[in-house]
Amino acid sequence: MLMIQDLLKKNKAAILERWFHLILETYPANTAAMMRKDKNQFTNPVGTTLSREIEVLFKNLCEGSQNEKCQSSLDSILKIRSVQDFSPSKAVGFIFLLKRAIGETLKNEMCKGAVMDEWLEFQSKIDDLALQAFDIYMDCREKICEIRV
Template structure:
């Protein structure tokens, strides 16, 4: 059996191993829950990761449709980007697939051809990781833009409140009376 067939036939075992490796990247108290709870409403994070890694796996075995890959990666990376993982940890789940495959197919990678096939498949995983990093960067940029907009909104709100307070107490504008208050020291 060639390596591609072995990767395809052992899909369930490899996906299970990959999922557990991903769950191990979470703190111990969270990883247990995320790995055990299967209900999509009780555990949307675990459910999403489980569903999307299967799509990624299938695409790696097929033609690597960039739209499907990007959509699945986006679903996982959105979760990991808001959890304040550094970029290396946020996209590390992609590389964990290599470990899962090597652990599951260790005996099947004995000859030179199987090893060459493994390297070719791992190159596809590397491409997936690069796409994941691009998506992570876009997600983080969006988060930073949202935070910046929140700061702008709060600043504008504070200035409006200050203006209302000043009008209520008939405090003159600093622009209307330049020089007032400049020398407040005795």
């Protein structure tokens, strides 16, 4: 997995920027525009949380350590997305957008055989993260239901 890890680290900023913009596309246009422009955590808590936490998720995926740090970051993001107007698949679907962000950013390098094999293995880690995210999303929704009762 060394080749793909090197490519991911080298292109980290571009991948994260693309992933963030893809996530913003899941929001209404005016909301996405505001979140894209405003970098202040007090006037744009959702956008800054997304930006900060996807970076932590990406770092941990690259290091192969899907642990409490991923759990905490997913929890921060999914607490937000679970109260927004998203279906469960849309709320958790932002994880899969990382595959698209990486694919678009590294499309020229992906053609190489060894990189492709490693990329397929890395995609499996993203899938595992999505499953973890769904569990966290369901916990958040259960808490919301308990609060309502």
